[in-house]
Amino acid sequence: MSKWLLRIQLMGLLMVSASATSSPLCATDDRGRKVCLDEPAGRIAALSPGATELVYAAGAGNKVVAVVSWSDYPPEAKDITSVGGHARLDLEALVALKPDLVVGWVTGNPSEQMDTLMDLGFPVFFIEPRDFEGISTAIERLATLAGTEVEGNRVASAFRQGMTRLAAKYVDADPVPVFYQVWDQPLMTINDEHLIGKVISLCGGDNVFGELPRLVPRISREAVLAADPEAIVAGGMGEENRHWLTAWQEFPDLTAVRRDNLFLVPPSLIQRPTPRMLEGSRIFCEKLDRARNRR
Secondary structure: OHHHHHHHHHHHHHHHHHHHHHOOEEEEOOOOOEEEEOOOOOOEEEOOHHHHHHHHHOOOHHHEEEEOOOOOOOHHHHHOOEOEEOOEEOHHHHHHOOOOEEEEEOOOOOHHHHHHHHHOOOOEEEEOOOOHHHHHHHHHHHHHHHOOHHHHHHHHHHHHHHHHHHHHHOOOOOOEEEEEEOEOOOOEOOOOOOHHHHHHHHOOEEEOOOOOOOOOOEOOHHHHHHHOOOEEEEOOOOOOOHHHHHHHHHOOOOHHHHOOOEEEOOHHHHOOOOOOHHHHHHHHHHHHHHHHHOO
16 A cells, blocks of 8 residues: 555656646746746846846856857856847857847847847847836846746845835935936937936936937937036946046036036946846935035
8 A cells, every 4th residue: 555655646746747847937028029938048148238137137147158248247247158249149159059048138139130049949038128127027037937036036126125215215306407428429318218217217307308209319419508407427338438527517607517516327337227227326316416415
């Protein structure tokens, strides 16, 4: 009898195991596509610096086999094989690495190259968070596909709670008219629909170009002078672009210049949709607090 019971229990365990392994891991990406894997991803290609950070945040950094240029965080990501830049991929090198999950950038990766990858049968999961909650869910969804839900859910929850606390702190803050300079030549900014635009709003800022229709519009210097922002915040490639700010000092009548409200926020903390945006948002809010105190 005992042998018979043992056999039944063993068969039951095998059936449960088979059922678990036969259930695919599925998540919906930011293009609304349902992506399913038969088993947790073990070889991940991250095709933007932000995607790289999000995969690491999801607890799957040890599974990344390919990144693109400027994937510099966390530091160990710099040692991973690069397959070109986000705007032009080395498809031959990427395919040779045999990823079982490709994390793409909705508007940043070339559509024809991404189509080629999908035609070749590579599972592609597109991400591009447009709000703070989107960052948390991106981490959770990547964790689902990588089988690292415990770590991914922990990081996502911490980010979600941190942004909620920061928003509550500045909910009644006096508005500060802000110009955010995302690039120098050509001069570019962001509108209110952009994730950085949402950081400005969270901190009690008033984006002077927030109503423009394009997500990242090009503007003229004359338009900035006409808007006369109370604060100018700069970002860009690399962590130091102080010359972008000093160029505005040619206009001493500009309110932001007259009150010394020319600020730099490290772009990697504010321009990538990753958990580090919490730190970048805190810095941004502190800069606007300085502007309020200089009134």
